[in-house]
Amino acid sequence: MTKASERNSDAREDALYVGSLEKGLRVLGAFGGGEQFKTLREIGQACGMDKSAAQRFTHTLVQLGYLEKCPDTKRFSLGKRVLELSFNYLRANTLIEAASPVLLDLQKATGQRVNLSLFDDTWIIYAIRQISKREYYYSSLIGRRMPVWCTSGGRIMLSHLPREEVNDILKRCTLKPLTPRTIHEPARIRARIAEAREKGYALTAEETVLGEQVVAGAILGPRGMPLAAVHIAGSLSEFTPNQFEKKFGPLAAETAHALSRHG
Structure with a gap:
């Protein structure tokens, strides 16, 4: 088990831990392999979610700008809003x-x-x-x-x-x-x-x-x-x-x- 996995395991025992937020961040992390686009099914498999859960999280992240959805292929990619997080980290x-x-x-x-x-x-x-x-x-x-x-x-x-x-x-x-x-x-x-x-x-x-x-x-x-x-x-x-x-x-x-x- 990695240290990150250990932290996640410990965090889940914390009453203040928000599991749904973790799942949403896992969706963003599903794009870590270098692929620009992923289908809903691929995102669900990468995150250990069923299709319904993956659909809800991807829809929310699209609305917030952290994911983008191609209208023709229905595949997802990271949104430009992700760059804003990097900028804010580097600036501070x-x-x-x-x-x-x-x-x-x-x-x-x-x-x-x-x-x-x-x-x-x-x-x-x-x-x-x-x-x-x-x-x-x-x-x-x-x-x-x-x-x-x-x-x-x-x-x-x-x-x-x-x-x-x-x-x-x-x-x-x-x-x-x-x-x-x-x-x-x-x-x-x-x-x-x-x-x-x-x-x-x-x-x-x-x-x-x-x-x-x-x-x-x-x-x-x-x-x-x-x-x-x-x-x-x-x-x-x-x-x-x-x-x-x-x-x-x-x-x-x-x-x-x-x-x-x-x-």
């Missing part, structure tokens, strides 16, 4: 506000892609993307989740947690390789986390995208807990991993340290 986050100009300057100085990710238990979520000339579509999108255990930002953030907490997170992760180069064995992951703890930054090479290498430093909160990470991503065609690490690793760590006061 003081760390993201402080980091945005810093990361823009960092991108200009390095010529590489620069990202900021947020720590979210078994995941990291990209909140800032300063792209370079060589990009693929996903690399320009904010809000993308990536596994905490195989990303440089995830590993450097894990390196600032107590070992018991790291072990608990890894136990709840699905350690499925994203590429042939992904390090997915628990012992090797722990070794890379320990290495990141010693160096002050983490390096990954082709573990999430073939041909790409990334270094990251951790942004810490007032009690030294990880909040976010600064990533610098580049191509293996331009640098060897050793060259890339020496050139950009300390810079990622320094930038993250400077931003920690805003956590």
Whole structure:
């Protein structure tokens, strides 16, 4: 059971918990697989609802603007109102506000892609993307989740947690390789986390995208807990991993340290 599932299970025992709200949010979450359109039946199956319940929730969300319904195909897609939630989150986050100009300057100085990710238990979520000339579509999108255990930002953030907490997170992760180069064995992951703890930054090479290498430093909160990470991503065609690490690793760590006061 994931931590989110455990939270949901605990919440259902709470007298203040609104189960119908959870179901409505589950309908929005049904679009997490990357498909733009879903039928009513597909939404019901993804959410564990019968057709009648799925119909009521989708109708309500369409009326509120969080879903849109194609009049010809009768299929549903996420509505533009969802973007408003993201905007409000980003606008109100003081760390993201402080980091945005810093990361823009960092991108200009390095010529590489620069990202900021947020720590979210078994995941990291990209909140800032300063792209370079060589990009693929996903690399320009904010809000993308990536596994905490195989990303440089995830590993450097894990390196600032107590070992018991790291072990608990890894136990709840699905350690499925994203590429042939992904390090997915628990012992090797722990070794890379320990290495990141010693160096002050983490390096990954082709573990999430073939041909790409990334270094990251951790942004810490007032009690030294990880909040976010600064990533610098580049191509293996331009640098060897050793060259890339020496050139950009300390810079990622320094930038993250400077931003920690805003956590």
